Amino acid sequence: MMRKFKTILISLVLFSYAPFGFACEVCKSNQPKMLEDITHGQGPQGNVDFLITWTAAILVGFTLIFSVKFLVMPKENRPDHIKNIILE
Numbered sequence: 001m002m003r004k005f006k007t008i009l010i011s012l013v014l015f016s017y018a019p020f021g022f023a024c025e026v027c028k029s030n031q032p033k034m035l036e037d038i039t040h041g042q043g044p045q046g047n048v049d050f051l052i053t054w055t056a057a058i059l060v061g062f063t064l065i066f067s068v069k070f071l072v073m074p075k076e077n078r079p080d081h082i083k084n085i086i087l088e
Contacts, residue, residue, distance in 0.1 A: 044050050
């Protein structure tokens, strides 16, 4: 069990530092300063693209925060919880 976990952990570390995870030289030169070493291809072209990107990033952040919050503290013992309403 521990050996399998160790193998997975080492694999994740190696893949996260692999050079194919970064942009190539051509893509790096075509990207805006903020994204120049992260992605391949054409980057955001205008303010609307940046607005869409940042709005999506904020929504993903809120989703992550609330997912962790409700996984850690589900508060299922409250009388108004959906589980208690259905089971009555």
